[in-house]
Amino acid sequence: xxxxxxxxxxxxxxxxxxxxxxxxxxxxxxxxxxxxxxxxxxxxxxxxxxxxxxxxxxxxxxxxxxxxxxxxxxxxxxxxxxxxxxxxxxxxxxxxxxxxxxxxxxxxxxxxxxxxxxxxxxxxxxxxxxxxxxxxxxxxxxxxxxxxxxxx
Numbered sequence: 001x002x003x004x005x006x007x008x009x010x011x012x013x014x015x016x017x018x019x020x021x022x023x024x025x026x027x028x029x030x031x032x033x034x035x036x037x038x039x040x041x042x043x044x045x046x047x048x049x050x051x052x053x054x055x056x057x058x059x060x061x062x063x064x065x066x067x068x069x070x071x072x073x074x075x076x077x078x079x080x081x082x083x084x085x086x087x088x089x090x091x092x093x094x095x096x097x098x099x100x101x102x103x104x105x106x107x108x109x110x111x112x113x114x115x116x117x118x119x120x121x122x123x124x125x126x127x128x129x130x131x132x133x134x135x136x137x138x139x140x141x142x143x144x145x146x147x148x149x150x151x152x
Contacts, residue, residue, distance in 0.1 A: 030070065034063060037136050044132055045125065054120040062113050069106055076102065077148060084151055 038059070047055055076098045083091055110130075117126050 030067070033140065034067070038063075040136060041129070041132055045129060047121075047125070051121060051125070055117075058113075058116055058120060065109050065113075069102060069109065072098075072105075073102055073144075077144070081148070084149070087151065 041059065045055070076095065080087075080095050087095075110133075114126070114130070117129065121129070
């Protein structure tokens with residue numbers, strides 16, 4: 001687990017050096033994040049050969065949906081950043097509602113993926129996967145939050 005913490009810290013340092021809000025670098029940074037994330041999962045998920053054959057296609061599908069959610073989050077944050085100086089109650093409501101819809105959709109996605117993962121891995125490995133996912137996601141969201149200023 002010590003190695004995974006080092007990898008997670010390395011990933012966060014890389015993210016801190018290349019802000020995701022930069023339009024030109026957004027795609028590159030996201031790809032780098034996803035590559036590092038997969039490496040952390042791979043290093044910390046002790047899978048048998050037969051489990052690997054089922055897990056990695058599952059993971060790729062999960063990441064496709066996850067990436068779609070990240071894109072929606074990024075669009076919402078860009079919209080907020082663009083309009084924050086002149087935000088109206090109507091626009092603020094749209095941002096708040098969009099944020100909570102993303103949270104709801106993210107939880108729904110995790111529950112759907114949990115049901116799929118339980119069909120291919122034992123519960124102890126399912127737990128480990130979601131522990132890793134949560135640690136990585138919390139670090140990623142922390143990085144994003146650092147780059148979003150509070151409203152004035």
